Amino acid sequence: MNTTFAINDSFIAEQNRKAKAWLDEDYEHLGRQLRRRGVEIEDLTDQAQSFKVAVPSWGVGTGGTRFARFPGPGEPRGVYEKLEDCATINRLVRATPTVSLHIPWDKPEDPSELREFAASLGLGFDAMNSNTFQDHPGQKLSYKFGSLTHPDHAVREQAVEHNMECIEIGKKLGSKAHTVWIGDGGNFPGQQHFRRTLERYIESLREIYKALPDDWRVFIEHKLYEPAFYSTVINDWGTSYYCATQLGPKAQCLVDLGHHAPNVNIEMIVARLIQFGKLAGFHFNDSKYGDDDLDAGSIKPFQLFLIFNELVDAELSGAADFNPAYMLDQSHNVTDPIESLMLSAVELQRAYVQAHLVDRAGLEAAQEQCDAIRALATLKQAFTTDVAPVIAMARQRAGGAIDPLAVYRASGYRQRKAEERPAVLSISAGIV
Ligand code: RM4
Ligand code: MN
Ligand code: MN
Secondary structure, three states: OOOOOOOOHHHHHHHHHHHHHHHHHHHHHHHHHHHHOOOOHHHHHHHHHHOOOEEEHHHOOOOEOOOOEOOOOOOOOOHHHHHHHHHHHHHHHOOOOEEEEEOOOOOOOOHHHHHHHHHHOOOEEEEEEOOOOOOOOOOOOOOOOOOOOOOOHHHHHHHHHHHHHHHHHHHHHOOOEEEEOOOOEEOOOOOOOHHHHHHHHHHHHHHHHHOOOOOOEEEEEOOOOOOOOOEEOOOOHHHHHHHHHHHOOOEEEEEEOOOOOOOOOHHHHHHHHHHOOOEEEEEEOEOOOOOOOEOOOOOOHHHHHHHHHHHHHHHHOOOOOOOOEEEEOOOOOOOOHHHHHHHHHHHHHHHHHHHHOOOHHHHHHHHHOOOHHHHHHHHHHHHOOOOHHHHHHHHHHOOOOOOHHHHHHHHOHHHHHHHHOOOOOOOOOOOO
16 A cells, blocks of 8 residues: 655665764763763663654644645645654654544544554554534534534534544544643623533533543643634633543643743643643644744743753652643644654754753752752753754664754655645645
8 A cells, every 4th residue: 555655764774874973973972071960871862762742643734824824745635644744754753653633634434444554654643632613514513603612502512422433533543532622712702601601611521521431531721812812711721720620530631832821931830730630741832922833942942941841850750640641733834844843853852851951959959048040050051951962862773863854855755745645625634
């Protein structure tokens, strides 16, 4: 079946030969530097290798804004081609072995066949995602005025059933979690009764919760605004936390980095959710203004580091119920999605490795002594350490590319896909 172009291991190895001598030199130098600080570089490289993040199926197509979408050449035209692109990303960065599917955008006709196909590419499936924020062809009732919180019971029921269908598909794919993000809310004051809509949400979620297999979790994703511009039902982490608590232990709160008011201290929200045993995981992306869905680490890399500082702190201290799912959720409007996703995965790995570099005993001592400047300097020392050689070495040892972007471009993958995949008029999946 797989007669399409793929970047193979020997091409990567051949390209790596050009960069290997420099990498060895940089790695050795960094290793000496770190040893002076009492850090063993090999430990960091192991940590880099252990870091994995899921790629969103909707992220490999070109995204768009409310105004327009400018399709790129060789876009995947269906879920099978999307998986091919996801596999390409993983082949080069070796940090993205799973895919998070959006239903019905990427609804497989035969989930078992899709699972086999994914496995043949070395891929598995992360959390499922439902979509009741738009109407789909053939759907009976409209979500124009809401879905899981709609005043009409029949609409709510339809939305609940859709979520159950996602779980059913996910079971066949080997997924273990289901993410619920709804666009429900109001555009005008008075449009919705705040307390009644939230009650209806919890009632609907209880039905979905009942359909979860024992070893599954449901992730509640909050978002400040959009598409509802006045009020959103699940608008912040507090509401999300309340709902998750009402539902039970299998319900947790998902943090999408773009879903907060500007300047909100997201790392602190993360710490709170960890402390309460309710951190589901992340939709990583970056933003300047709102839910911009820009590439992770492209706008606020220090914030990303501070978030990972909390995560690594929790990991090292063995926090209870701490098993965060890491996923990317981005919209690539002006870049090649494969390039964006590769570099985003690398940015996350970088933040993860740097967070492991924090002198935790030193930080704690500074905190206890109320030494603010030393505490900050401790974090900055980790954040300003260039760990690129560690990440490149981790990739190369796993069979990936020392320089993923350069190898991807040298392979001519996109041009080959442009030939193999003549454009279709409308691509249903993706964020437009
Ligand atoms: C939303 C939210 C969801 C994503 C949709 C496409 O803003 O981030 O996670 O599934 O966009
Ligand atoms: Mn999201
Ligand atoms: Mn979003």
